[in-house]
Amino acid sequence: MSSTPLLQGDEYPPGGGLPLLYNLVYCSRATSDVDDAEVERIIRSAKKWNPRNGITGLLVFGGGVFFQWLEGPRDSVIGLMRILQADPRHQSIVSLTETEEVRERMFPDWDMELVSHDDVRDVLTDALGEATDPKNSAALTLLLEQLDSGQLGELSHA
Secondary structure, three states, rough: OOOOOEEEEEEEOOOOOOEEEEHHHHHEEEEEEEEEEHHHHHHHHHHHHHHHHOOOEEEEOOOOEEEEEEOOHHHHHHHHHHHHHOOOOEEEEEEEEEEEEEEOOOOOOEEEEEEOHHHHHHHHHHHHHOOOHHHHHHHHHOOOOOOOOOOHHHHOOO
């Protein structure tokens, strides 16, 4: 059996092996009232709630933009996305990728990184290059335009 710890909801195939994990990556624009203290509250809440629900991942915040990779049981990740979509701190949520596969967790521990304006731009540009959904492309283009015009830069904490 894998050395990856069994978190609540991980489904191991018969005979052991790696768990079936649902992966979702999204980005969103933070509202103007999101500051360093609010980001810290988000992290504290995530560190408390996510492990109980078998969710791990990576959160990146910079230039007024959130990027998050979530991994765990399908129902838990989808439930968390419903909460995030109703969260007034997020605007223009764009789902970048969604997959379900048998593998080890990429982010077994919750992590947070504050990135610079240029790093956020690189991630947005890469995501736009890979976007196949016209709605996602339009939202990513708008985020890039807002970042380049300085509108998102005013929200940056990096």
